[in-house]
Amino acid sequence: MEIKVLGTLNADVNGMSIVPTAGKPRQILALLALYPGRVVPVPTLMEEIWGTNLPQSSLTTLQTYILQLRRMLGTAMGPGAPGTAKDVLATRYGGYLLQIPAESVDVHRYERLLTEGRQAFEDGQDERSAALLREALQLWDGPALVDVRVGPILEIEVMRLDQSRLVAQERRIDADLRLGRHVELIAELTHLIARHPQHEGLHSQAMLALYRSGRQAAALDVYRRLRQRLIDELGVEPSPQLQRMHQAMLAVDPHLDVLAGPRRTSTFDLYAA
DSSP states (O other): OEEEOSSSOEEEETTEEOOOSSHHHHHHHHHHHHSTTSOEEHHHHHHHHHTTOOOTTHHHHHHHHHHHHHHHHHHHHOTTOSSOHHHHEEEETTEEEEOSOGGGBHHHHHHHHHHHHHHHHHTTOHHHHHHHHHHHHTTOSSSTTTTSOOOHHHHHHHHHHHHHHHHHHHHHHHHHHHTTOHHHHHHHHHHHHHHSTTOHHHHHHHHHHHHHTTOHHHHHHHHHHHHHHHHHHHSOOOOHHHHHHHHHHHTTOGGGGSOSSSOOOOGGGTTOO
8 A cells, every 4th residue: 555645645456546535534544644553543533523522433434434435445455365354454442553564654754855955964974964855745635635625633743744744845955055055946945935935944045055056146146035924914123043144144244155064954044142
């Protein structure tokens, strides 16, 4: 079984999709897929589907949805499979679980690559870090579970994953900047700061990429527009480290052309106190 949640929901067994068309069974499959090999309690599944307004027949209806998923799974597995659908989508005391390896789900491959990439960054292995984080990000083909109606449990998971994706992008860009790929990063960073107009970390990376590409005026303009937006919308000034980076650019600080000291830090923190 191969399951994708980093984008549209896909679940294939022997090349056959087992993703139901009905909304609530899709939610159940998505939630179980996020926790392979772990029991998801019945109350958690019910909360995801109905929130706090449980219908009187909620348990029976949930069991019907599980049965539907097992039927699709059994059809895809075929008569010659070594186990049954009930062995894969198993019932346990108080809940259900998908008995599949974690690596069968793209989110778990993504998180393993993310952990390895961040460790490589901390170890000073910038080329390896950039490659691992790029591989992790290539597993995404859109917002997590973009075609699934999410309830309160999945909503939290989707928010967590989307934030994780943004952090992975930032760290990969940090590694690429250390490797001198500033020119190649300008288009990507221009897109990212347009999507995240108040994100200081991405703006600091855009400023540095432009500055190192010989575009000091454009780098300063990124800061000016961010500062004006923060003042107009939030009534605050940019953070001290971003203000110090701005001053360093005005002063043509040589530290901007190299790492500011031996610390393994993000671009945003180059001028942290």
